[in-house]
Amino acid sequence: MKKRIRAAIFLITILILILVFLFPLYLVLKISLSKPQDIFVEKPTYLIKNFTFEHFKSVLLSGETFLNPLKKSLLTGILASILGLLVSIPAAYSISKFNYKLKYALILVIFMTRMIPEISIALPITISFIKIGLFDNILGLTLAHLIRILPVSCFILVGVFSGFPDELERQARIDGASASKAFIKVVLPLSLGGITVAGIFSFLLSWDEFIYASYLTLARPTMPIKMYYYISRGDIFSSATYAVIITIPVLILTFALQKYIKPDFLSGAIKG
């Protein structure tokens, strides 16, 4: 009985925490679902007074002006995570085989790329990209996003592969498999969870990226740029709706891949 009460209190605490923690999100959701007259009073109510889907309708049905940024953001995000994984998986696997000092040093070097304000190197990079013809297209933006993504993806994957028990690999080698075969047949399938986590983080980093998107797009903006357009015009309903829409894919992704997200993978290069 006592256990039950403790469990209940526990649950309630967590629920209250969720309420408090996610309150800012609720605010945005509220705006996107409320009628203007309920928001434009001096003291708006805590709960949604009059539900309305008009904001969502007007955004979702606005045709190209909504679908194009959505397409671009999605494609860039998916491409960035795939390319990021393709590059960082072999690299991380190799790094994970080194001794811990070299491993840590390499990780630090890779992370050094993140130690400078993004805005300082954004312009030189943009100029280089434009010179080689990567202006205003998905590949250019993807590569720019990879600059942010690769260090993080590498970090997660080094942790994943470091935590992988050597015995299984060694067994496969003893049974006659080559190094890469052992990798593909044994390590990869069992590390799928960690790889998924790296992929999700990569997608997230690309999905909400703003600086390179604003430098490298002209005709085809991404979702964050579009949303900023409404924010800078003071149009809070459109921007709130876009904000909610931007959050949804991530929510879906996280819930769907819940079972893979074992937090182990984020301990990074730490595991011996």
Next chain:
Amino acid sequence: MLEHIKKHRYKILCIAPLLIFLLIFTFLPIAQVIILSFQPAAKTDSVTPPGSGDNFTLAHYQDLFFQKDFRQAFFNTVFIAFLSLALELSLGLSFALLLCKNSKIIRFLRPLFILPLAIPTTVVGVMMSYLFTASGWLNRIFLNLRIIDSPIYWMSGGVKSLLMIALADCWKVTPLVMLILLAGIQSIDTSLYKAARIDGAGSFYIFKRITLPLLLPSITAAVIIRGIDAFRIFALPLILMGQNLKVIGTFAYLEYSEFNNPYVSAASAVLLLIMILSAVLFYIKVVGKKGIVPA
């Protein structure tokens, strides 16, 4: 040396794409910025002292140290970064401890805590402005709960504004810290707890003497990942406080884009780089081997 390369050539080939990419697209631009910070300004002006070398000058760095704006930005950056880190670590740890069981309900509720990570920073900025304005929700709730009796002017500068930015930043990032610490907690051998309990240790003692020390590697990982980003904060101060509260990130940006001074901008970026690098190295030294490799 060459045998070393031969032995590891397989591995080196695997790492090659990554390193080449980073070399071209990050190290090179960073080198460009560093070089720019040491170049004398393009035309004669009061910045370049007479007699300095043709292609090398420390004038811009001197300029920075004399600028009150930059010193303030430096202080703000450090303050916000430390405050934000402290908040993230404590909140992240608390959440991780609460959510470390693997029951079905917990596993369902966990993704909800991860949500703030998914929100683009621009959106976070806007959300926070709903909370932190004089008539915003935070003040309303506090007034309703009678915690304060007159609204707090979060955006009027000073410690309040620094606190506001730190809170906004840590809100978005706490889920990441939580996940890292969760990994650490889940990797602690539960038999250690059982043994301690048998010996009669209380929960707090267990936490202090067993959990925390074993978590040090994860905490290090969190500190390094988050620390680096905390110093580079850019979008949130710009959205919430504009030019009224500068951090090094926004200072570098404004010097370049508004005030026509790419050299000072580069110098401030380099200073930030040095600052972060030394902070990280210092932390690793202090924490030592204990804090990096699990026991």
Next chain:
Amino acid sequence: MPTKIYKNLKFNFILLITFLIFYFLGCQPTEKTRTLNITMSLGEEEWRVLREEIFPLFEKEHEIKINSYQIEAGQLATKLQALLEAGRSEIDLFAQDNMELSRLINQDLVLDLSVYQSRIPDEVLANLIDSCKFDGQLMFMPFRPNVQIIYYNQDAFKKYNLIPPKTWDELLNVAKTFKEKEEQGKVLLKAFGGNPTATQIYEFILQAGGDPYMFDDEGCVKAFTFLKELWPYVSEESRRAKWDTTNQILAEQQAYLAQNWPFGVIILVQEYNLPFIKTYSGWSGPRGEFHVIGGDVFGIPRNTPKKELALEFIQFMQSKEVQEILVSKLGWPSIRQDAYAKVSGWQEPYYQAVTTALKKGVFRKNVTWWPAYVKYISEAFREIVIGEAQVELTLKKYKEKLKKDKSLYK
């Protein structure tokens, strides 16, 4: 050993091929038809009118296709600079906020258009042409003038028996009354900093008879003294008030009186349907009524290959026909004296406010060091008005700072 290396090389090779495939997928196919690439920063309704009613006229006459893109005013210079340094031309013509021009001049991003001044129609008002000049050179072409108007909450004013203020004294009185009756200020000043704050102070200084660029002459001192007096009675939201947040503050009735550009009319009245929002041209100071004229101007990037076409487009936009569409459909005041058009129904009273304010409109003198001026006048504002520092001394301090910084600009 060799097989391992071979396998790995194969993998890297596949990676390279994939990369190349996407690279070529990403490259744009060359356009068969002639095009003109234009960028502007407009609201959705404004884009609609331009793209559906105005651009097709030019496209048909010249047999070209116009590609029009939205770029925020603050991001145009960066894009132009990146394109210029990379040696590519993607933008042939742009319309830019006339308060965001100094970076374009400082970084040498636009063509000097002095030789084409004769192409400007005679009916275009002379002071508009002057406003496109930097140091006597014509660097831009007039497009649309714009001016801020005063928005006020009709219900609130009626409730307390007040009328919209026409002088500084009346403004102070209104502010005091609201503060007294509602225990919080309801008059909004834009104190966030940046262009919104600087423009506001610029107007107050002009209205006190001062020269804003002098920083500490008699008029400046008078203006700052008045603002210092006014500050205790203004809305607390003033600290975060700039051009985009002001609309929200008005809508949420956190302020009953605020100054903003006419785009707020479209948002507050048409979109949000708020019946209590009214406008008028504004007040006058001790030396008269002055309002800063903003708006957009055309510019041509330095490396465009389609200069002639761009110039023809500019002339097209300055023609009577197009200007009349802009007046009637968007409520934009015209640059021509002879553009007579009827503004549609509900926009009429707001358009009146704009044209009245425009009659008292003044252009800022174009200086390349405008951002430095903005920075220091905003800081002076925060120190003097909010921080209650001594007026003359503080102004003098910032004047010195500004003098030092001027050398950084062209």
